[in-house]
Amino acid sequence: xxxxxxxxxxxxxxxxxxxxxxxxxxxxxxxAAAQVVRPQAFAIELATGVEAEQPRYDQLIAxxxxxxxxxxxxxIDRAILRLALHELTHQRETPTAVILNExxxxxxxxxxxxxxxxxxxxxxxxxxxxxxxxx
Numbered sequence: 001x002x003x004x005x006x007x008x009x010x011x012x013x014x015x016x017x018x019x020x021x022x023x024x025x026x027x028x029x030x031x032a033a034a035q036v037v038r039p040q041a042f043a044i045e046l047a048t049g050v051e052a053e054q055p056r057y058d059q060l061i062a063x064x065x066x067x068x069x070x071x072x073x074x075x076i077d078r079a080i081l082r083l084a085l086h087e088l089t090h091q092r093e094t095p096t097a098v099i100l101n102e103x104x105x106x107x108x109x110x111x112x113x114x115x116x117x118x119x120x121x122x123x124x125x126x127x128x129x130x131x132x133x134x135x
Contacts, residue, residue, distance in 0.1 A: 009040070017044075017047040027051065028044070046083060047083075049086045053082075061126070068118075076110050077118060085130055089130050
């Protein structure tokens with residue numbers, strides 16, 4: 001089990017891998033293989049999971065991003081949204097609030113001044129679909 005700091009580091013690394021893969025039209029495996037320092041297993045797991053589900057994630061994101069076409073979003077915002085959506089749907093042990101907070105922080109750190117609010121709004125609209133309350 002990863003510590004919260006290790007999980008945050010893995011998310012950031014997964015984000016950089018996803019961003020590089022999209023910007024250079026490469027696969028996650030190609031980007032990961034070219035890294036000087038091998039990414040953590042959790043980073044690779046997240047990035048490959050996003051890659052495998054990207055068409056579905058893009059459809060979900062496009063349905064909730066009012067006034068924004070997917071191709072008009074900053075590339076880093078798309079990667080952050082896909083990554084958070086993957087965690088919401090596949091990392092059930094990670095609390096929803098942690099996933100949302102991490103995504104917003106990544107957006108604030110790596111994207112535009114408005115990206116934190118944008119990412120938060122889209123993810124808030126997706127939470128009920130991505131992680132329905134089990135009852």
